[in-house]
Amino acid sequence: MPRAWPGPYGQRAGVDRTDPPCILRPENGPVGPDRRAPPGLRLRGRARVGAQTLFGPLDLAVAPGRWTCLLGPSGVGKSTFLHLLAGIADGISFAGDLGAADGAPLAGRVALMAQADMLLPWLTARDNLLIGARLRGETPDTRAAEAMLERVGLSGMAARKPRALSGGQRQRVALARTLIEDRPVVLLDEPFSALDIATRVRMQDLAAALLRGRTILHVTHDPAEAARLGDHILLLTHRGLTELAPPRAPAPRPPDAPETLEATGALTRHLLACECQPAAAPSAEGLT
Template identity: 60%
Template sequence: MSEAPALYLSGSASFEDTPVFSGLDLKVAAGRWTCLLGSSGVGKSTILKLFAGLADQVDFKGQLGAEGMSLDGSVALMAQDDLLMPWLTALENVLLGARLRGDKPDTMRALGVLERVGLSEKAGQKPAELSGGQRQRVALARTLMEDRPIVLLDEPFSALDAKTRAQMQDLACELLAGRTVLLVTHDPAEAARLGHQIILMTEESTQAITPPQSDAPRAATDPDVLRAQGDMLALLCAETPD
């Protein structure tokens, strides 16, 4: 894997003449987890799609990129929807990236990643046979298989129960250490646990939130985590119309 770069995006975006965001100036720290927090509709997912090169229908005016590196071939994206191929097994879905690139699939590594997400016994099952949370874990395993310096995660733990969510957060922190991770979330608790850099995005601006100073992933019961979570929730509530 190449050394993980910092990311930058500045400018405005619209979709079918409807503004998505404007005057945005976003900087994502190299080799760290940046949590992008905000209400629905402020453009968080659009930012991920722009970095991933998957926003053809979005009219973006500005600059974006990775410092010292092309974004092409450097990005792994986990979208909000699991995007599993229904005719493939869980294992085959995890290996899909290699298959599409024409690379030799590393089946043993894929089985190992499925085991780490708690789905080794589901390797031969197709998406229709899996629960929503299990499908999301397969999508996470597929993302973890991609050895990319930049990882974009769009609500990757949203379908999981509280215990499994904490376990998958811990696993992602372990396996994505040293990568530049941009995580979109609606959950202040998640941002407080995982973020080295936390950015609150509203329709008008972005605001840097000071994260707890301990290493991530942090204990959910840590007083600094609870304090940061409360501060972020208060800011989000202040931005929500009555």
């Protein structure tokens, strides 16, 4: 009997979200990894642009079903990590292992919210949410798209094109598009950076609720955001990766709780300290 996958949004009326037929089940033959189960992620190796080392050798492990925040100075390679995992790192040559820890391909299991909103300017907000379904030849679920736009605070804006939205509104359309994709692995590149503090906290809470149990790798420059959301917090500098302790309380933590503020302060100190360290110069031999 196929196992129902309710998704983070609960059952949608008229939508049967059973596992796709490509999954190998006992009655179909050998048992493979469950492609709906959030896998851990691994990126071990070095990346180059032409002859120049961009980063490495590095060993990044992202825990399955957990929210991992990645902080670090501008230009250190954080977005490149996400692009490599999403399979869209054009112009970067990577030597090493990367992918899902369960050994199955990541393709089809990942949603990436890129740093730029990547909205198609000729489509409405609603149709931007439905573009993934359309490209896959699925029946677009207009009601689900409108419900998701409402959840990100954009009810009444479904028919607007991106040029008629503010920067923060466009970012919320991009967030809604990522959330509606309903993937076990979600890569977020500064997803709340254009939002005012109250909207940011609301969107963080929404993402934390809808993505609970997924494998999340979330790049952010905001130490307060990492202190609120991270089950694991990693700092990437030109000298390598360091794991930093998150607050003990479960995420999402209140933004003004003493433990969150204390962790924000500690992360800020780490970020300021790495700004003071001289960056190791990129070289054809690589960083050590």
